[in-house]
Amino acid sequence: xxxxxxxxxxxxxxxxxxxxxxxxxxxxxxxxxxxxxxxxxxxxxxxxxxxxxxxxxxxxxxxxxxxxxxxxxxxxxxxxxxxxxxxxxxxxxxxxxxxxxxxxxxxxxxxxxxxxxxxxxxxxxxxxxxxxxxxxxxxxxxxxxxxxxxxxxxxxxxxxxxxxxxxxxxxxxxxxxxxxxxxxxxxxxxxxxxxxxxxxxxxxxxxxxxxxxxxxxxxxxxxxxxxxxxxxxxxxxxxxxxxxxxxxxxxxxxxxxxxxxxxxxxxxxxx
Amino acid sequence: xxxxxxxxxxxxxxxxxxxxxxxxxxxxxxxxxxxxxxxxxxxxxxxxxxxxxxxxxxxxxxxxxxxxxxxxxxxxxxxxxxxxxxxxxxxxxxxxxxxxxxxxxxxxxxxxxxxxxxxxxxxxxxxxxxxxxxxxxxxxxxxxxxxxxxxxxxxxxxxxxxxxxxxxxxxxxxxxxxxxxxxxxxxxxxxxxxxxxxxxxxxxxxxxxxxxxxxxxxxxxxxxxxxxxxxxxxxxxxxxxxxxxxxxxxxxxxxxxxxxxxxxxxxxxxxxxxxxxxxxxxxxxxxxxxxx
Numbered sequence: 161x162x163x164x165x166x167x168x169x170x171x172x173x174x175x176x177x178x179x180x181x182x183x184x185x186x187x188x189x190x191x192x193x194x195x196x197x198x199x200x201x202x203x204x205x206x207x208x209x210x211x212x213x214x215x216x217x218x219x220x221x222x223x224x225x226x227x228x229x230x231x232x233x234x235x236x237x238x239x240x241x242x243x244x245x246x247x248x249x250x251x252x253x254x255x256x257x258x259x260x261x262x263x264x265x266x267x268x269x270x271x272x273x274x275x276x277x278x279x280x281x282x283x284x285x286x287x288x289x290x291x292x293x294x295x296x297x298x299x300x301x302x303x304x305x306x307x308x309x310x311x312x313x314x315x316x317x318x319x320x321x322x323x324x325x326x327x328x329x330x331x332x333x334x335x336x337x338x339x340x341x342x343x344x345x346x347x348x349x350x351x352x353x354x355x356x357x358x359x360x361x362x363x364x365x366x367x368x369x370x371x372x373x374x375x376x377x378x379x380x381x382x383x384x385x386x387x388x389x390x391x392x393x394x395x396x397x398x399x400x401x402x403x404x405x406x407x408x409x410x411x412x413x414x415x416x417x418x419x420x421x422x423x424x425x426x427x428x429x430x431x
Numbered sequence: 432x433x434x435x436x437x438x439x440x441x442x443x444x445x446x447x448x449x450x451x452x453x454x455x456x457x458x459x460x461x462x463x464x465x466x467x468x469x470x471x472x473x474x475x476x477x478x479x480x481x482x483x484x485x486x487x488x489x490x491x492x493x494x495x496x497x498x499x500x501x502x503x504x505x506x507x508x509x510x511x512x513x514x515x516x517x518x519x520x521x522x523x524x525x526x527x528x529x530x531x532x533x534x535x536x537x538x539x540x541x542x543x544x545x546x547x548x549x550x551x552x553x554x555x556x557x558x559x560x561x562x563x564x565x566x567x568x569x570x571x572x573x574x575x576x577x578x579x580x581x582x583x584x585x586x587x588x589x590x591x592x593x594x595x596x597x598x599x600x601x602x603x604x605x606x607x608x609x610x611x612x613x614x615x616x617x618x619x620x621x622x623x624x625x626x627x628x629x630x631x632x633x634x635x636x637x638x639x640x641x642x643x644x645x646x647x648x649x650x651x652x653x654x655x656x657x658x659x660x661x662x663x664x665x666x667x668x669x670x671x672x673x674x675x676x677x678x679x680x681x682x683x684x685x686x687x688x689x690x691x692x693x694x695x696x697x698x699x700x701x702x703x704x705x706x707x708x709x710x711x712x713x714x715x716x717x718x719x720x721x722x723x
Contacts, residue, residue, distance in 0.1 A: 182527050182572075184605040185496010189635075214606035215493055215639040262493070262607045262642040264649065267577030268457035270608070295495045295605055296526035297574045325500070328569060329527040335572035359669035365700060388675055397634050397679040 169235055170278070172285040173207070175426055176313040178304065178342065182329030184295035186321045187350035189217040190396060191386070191418075192292035194411075195317070197403040198419035200247045204287035207238060209277060210251035211304050212294035213263050213270050219253040223399025229254045235280035250281045267299035274300060278307035295329075297336040305340050314426065315343035317383070320374065321351045323367035327374050334378050345383070345425055347375040348418055352385035355410065362387075383421050386414040474620050477588045481621035484519070484596040488655065489614065489626040491647070493639030495605035497629045498660040498698070500529040503602035506627075510598050511557040519550065519596045521587055522561035523614055524604035525573050525580045531563035539564055547592035560591050577609035584613045605639075607646040615650045625653035627695065630686075631661045632678035637686050644690055656693035659683035664700040675700060 170176075179192045189212070196206045210218040219225045219239075227239045229250070238248035252263060252273065265273075283289065291308070294300055305313075316337050320330040330347070337344050349371025355362045365388060375382035389411035395402040406412055453459045481487070490503045500522070507520040522530035531537050531551075539551045541564045550558030562573060562583060575583075593599065604610055615623070626647055630640040640657070647654050659682060664675045678684075687694040 183496060184527070185494060214608055214642070215495070217635050217638070220635060220638060259638065260641040260645055262646040262649065264607045264612065264646055266457075266609050266612060272457070297572050298526055298580065299576050299609075302574070302576065321496075325529050325532050328529070328532050331570050332527070332572040335570050336574055339572065339574065354664065354673075354675055356666040356669060356671070357673055358671040359666060361666055361668035363664075363667060365664065365675065390673075390675070390677065393633065393675070394677060394679065397677065 168279055169282050170289075170308075170311045173283055173289045173311065174287050176289045176291065176308055176311055177345065177422065178291045178293060178308075178313055178316045179319060180293050180301070180316050180333055180337070181295055181319045181326075182297060182331070182333035182336075183320065183326040186295075186319045186326055186330075187386070188295075188319050189221060189292050190392070191317065191319050191348055191350060191415075192290050193218060193221045193396070194392075194402060194415045195419055195422065196247060196288070196290045197401055198416050199288050199290075199422070201403050202419065202423060204246075204423075205285060206247050207283050207286045207289045208247075208249045208251075209281070209289060209291045210249065210253065211274050211277060211291060211300055213252045213265065213273060213300065214294060216251045216253035218249060218292055219251050220399055221396045222247075222249060224249060225253070225259065225399070227254055232282055234282035236282065238281050238283060248283065248286075250277055270299050271303040274303040275307050278304070297332060301336065302340075305342060313342065315345035317345050317422070318347050318380075319350055320347060320371045321366045322349055322364065322370040324370060326366075327370040330374060331378070334374075334380070344378075344380045345422065346381035347371050347378075348383050349385040351388050354388040357390070381421075383418045384414050386411050386418075471585075471617075473585050473589055474617060477585075477617050478620035480589055480593075481599075481618065484593060484599045484621075486597060487599045487601065487618060487621070487623045489601045489603060489623060489652070490629065491603050491611070491626050491643055492605055492629045492636075493607060493641070493643035493646075494630065494636040497631045497636055499605075499629050500524070500533055500602050502627070502629050502658060502660065502698075503600050504530060504533045507557055507559075507598075507600050510600075511554055514556055516556060516597045517595055518557045519593045519599045520557065520559045520602065521591075521599060522559070522563065522602045523584050523587065523610050524602060525562050525575060525583055525610065527604060528561045528563035528566075530559060530561045530602055534559055537563070537569070541565060544592065547590045548586075549592055558593065558596075560587055580609050581613040584610060585617055588614075588617050607642060611646065612650070615652055623652060625655040627655050628657045628692075629660055630657060630683050631676045632659055632674070632682040633676040634680040636676075637680060637683070640683075641686065641690065644692060654692050656695035657683050657687050658695050659697045661700045662697035672699075 238250045241247045320326045354365045387410045391406045391409045392411045511518040542549045550560045
């Protein structure tokens with residue numbers, strides 16, 4: 161019997177994936193949300209844990225703002241987004257009295273809440289738990305990895321945008337993964353080009369190629385490039401299911417391909 | 432100091448760290464040792480140091496990736512166009528220091544002299560400091576918890592020999608956490624002119640920026656205004672405008688009206704054209720606000 165932490169609320173979670181970046185604003189929450197939706201459309205039961213305490217974006221992206229969190233006998237019940245309970249979410253966003261309230265906490269208090277989020281949310285049976293993180297390599301990241309370590313996360317999906325200023329921060333994030341023993345499942349390059357709706361010219365708004373070059377340099381898999389897609393951005397604003405509603409959109413192919421690579425990289429579980 | 436339990440006896444009371452409500456509070460040990468009762472001496476030291484700095488502006492957002500560093504860098508360059516104005520750019524994003532790359536100063540090192548650390552000068556009248564200059568490789572990760580980051584920020588404010596400066600621009604990381612609390616706390620006695628808050632038009636940014644505005648109000652930091660970045664994209668081929676980041680909830684304009692903060696301007700996703708014009712506009716607005 162393993163001498164790790166008692167099983168607790170993560171006992172029924174088969175695979176844990178962290179979504180990281182060193183850089184802010186590259187689309188971690190977007191990729192976390194779309195990956196979760198794509199995995200669910202592939203028939204998996206998925207949970208999303210949003211540990212960005214200062215800027216919790218995921219409730220809005222899934223149309224769940226204002227939902228309340230309830231206590232159950234095993235701790236906090238996550239917010240279920242569908243009747244079938246195939247996709248669930250926990251975020252500090254649900255715990256704020258007012259949505260514009262700032263969470264102005266120093267490290268130790270953030271660490272304490274993250275530990276609670278990891279141990280006290282009654283996730284039940286899940287195929288995947290996708291953990292969305294804030295930018296950086298600091299308290300939240302260390303607390304999350306320490307709390308999840310006994311449950312052996314599958315690895316990290318690292319998100320970048322093509323330009324040098326993002327790649328520069330993401331190189332540091334890869335070092336962080338190496339130092340903390342977190343396997344990098346691969347790099348996703350987001351915001352890879354924008355196709356002008358007027359003339360269909362594709363412009364590399366945020367430069368090009370950085371994500372793939374970084375993957376080669378660092379010796380990690382390159383999972384794909386996701387273009388800037390106005391349909392995707394709109395559904396995130398409105399809290400709809402992009403994967404279901406826009407199968408013809410440019411970003412759809414990229415996102416479903418990334419999800420498939422995650423499915424292929426997931427080891428089969430014993431029943 | 433962190434947020435404390437509801438029935439906190441007070442950091443400088445006799446019961447500090449010893450009361451029943453202190454159990455489990457992260458500050459308990461600090462309070463019990465009596466450290467909470469005395470202010471950090473660095474605050475006075477920084478006040479002295481900052482006497483040679485006329486204006487201090489923080490560039491904030493709640494959101495990552497909206498262009499704080501890009502804006503800070505271009506504002507610094509814009510203000511430094513006047514050779515008689517001395518500009519200092521301080522990057523307190525400890526985990527993701529972007530300023531060296533944006534300013535073309537990667538690989539530069541910081542030197543120490545008798546009067547402290549020397550900033551890296553990109554022009555005679557524009558000095559820069561960032562943790563990026565202290566790292567020996569682009570792969571080096573700064574994996575520090577809050578207290579160590581705070582210590583670095585204290586050093587940047589107290590130990591850098593800025594000299595006589597007209598404008599100190601402080602670029603910050605996203606969020607409302609250690610770095611933000613520390614820079615406001617350490618500059619408390621030295622008077623910050625105010626904050627420029629950067630956003631992009633879409634709601635996923637605005638919802639974080641509203642929190643940042645509330646943070647500023649909570650810590651009594653004046654808000655100079657909001658800049659909406661990545662506001663529209665001009666196609667280089669057909670020259671028509673599209674909204675890559677759609678302002679589905681009214682963009683920064685409506686948010687600024689609702690929260691009664693000035694909208695300083697919009698910068699399109701075409702930095703070569705937009706930023707320089709904007710800097711000139713902003714500089715005159717800044718000077719008007721400061722002189723009034």
